[in-house]
Amino acid sequence: MNTSPHPATTIDEYIAGFPEDVREILETIRLTIRAAVPDAVEAIRYGLPTFVLEGNLAHFGGFRNHIGFYPTPSGIEAFRSELAGYATAKGSVRFPLDRPVPYDLIGRIVLFRADEIRRQTAAKARKGKR
Numbered sequence: 001m002n003t004s005p006h007p008a009t010t011i012d013e014y015i016a017g018f019p020e021d022v023r024e025i026l027e028t029i030r031l032t033i034r035a036a037v038p039d040a041v042e043a044i045r046y047g048l049p050t051f052v053l054e055g056n057l058a059h060f061g062g063f064r065n066h067i068g069f070y071p072t073p074s075g076i077e078a079f080r081s082e083l084a085g086y087a088t089a090k091g092s093v094r095f096p097l098d099r100p101v102p103y104d105l106i107g108r109i110v111l112f113r114a115d116e117i118r119r120q121t122a123a124k125a126r127k128g129k130r
Helices: 011-016 020-036 072-078 103-128
Strands: 041-045 048-052 056-062 066-070 087-089 092-096
Touching: 011 020, 011 041, 011 048, 020 048, 020 056, 020 066, 020 103, 056 072, 056 103, 072 103
Parallel strands: none
Antiparallel strands: 041 048, 048 056, 056 066, 066 092, 087 092
């Protein structure tokens, strides 16, 4: 994990601070999100890799024993049953490093979030035209 006194400013820098096995997982999550929502923009927010689409789409990050994935509370709630085998909180889920990461589920969650964001953006635009 990155122990540098200077926080990462790009996702590449963030991922580079981890052991190879964790780097592979983080890079695959990155590619999964990129494939699901190609128009999302990469950023570092709150010290974590983030994809932005009219606001935060999702964050993810590596930790000692798990990968944290943060698709906001709505992303967790919409997939609650599929996330039942993982530790969750209001807007986050922990994927243990000793189990396979459900990349397909991550992709579906970010697609849900992208659709949610686009609907909210369209509703705001319609409201603003009144």
